[in-house]
Amino acid sequence: MQHCGPRGALSGEHEINGLHVHTGIPDQESGVHALNADRRWLPTLLAISANSPFWCGSDTGFASWRAIHSRRWTTAGCPPWFADAADYRARVAALMGI
Known part of the structure; x- marks a missing residue:
């Protein structure tokens, strides 16, 4: 039996690659504004990043398996x-308290 590491079996099945870009944001207010403004582009970004409905040789029944798979x-x-x-900050504090 092989140990799967701190993320368990999920890490062994996580065969998703992507690209992200880091940008400098001067303060938290600007960061929140940027997050909220970018939301309108999410459907377009998802559409152009969609991939195959197939996983391990089987049709998953989803238009893009990567979108479903990454939700784990x-x-x-x-x-x-x-x-x-x-x-x-309040939401981050609430999450950190879990």
């Missing part, structure tokens, strides 16, 4: 809408 990770997906930087 709690850090994947669209962040919620934030009213402002204080709302962002």
Whole structure:
């Protein structure tokens, strides 16, 4: 039996690659504004990044298996809408308290 590491079996099945870009944001208010403004582009970005409905030689029944497969990770997906930087900090604090 082989140990799967800290992420368990998920890490062995995570065969998804992508590209992301880091940008400098001067402060949290600007960051929250950028997150909220980018939300309108998410359907387009998902459409152009869609991939095959097949996984391990089988039709999954989904138009893009990668979109479904990546939802296993709690850090994947669209962040919620934030009213402002204080709302962002409050939600982070609540998550850290779990």
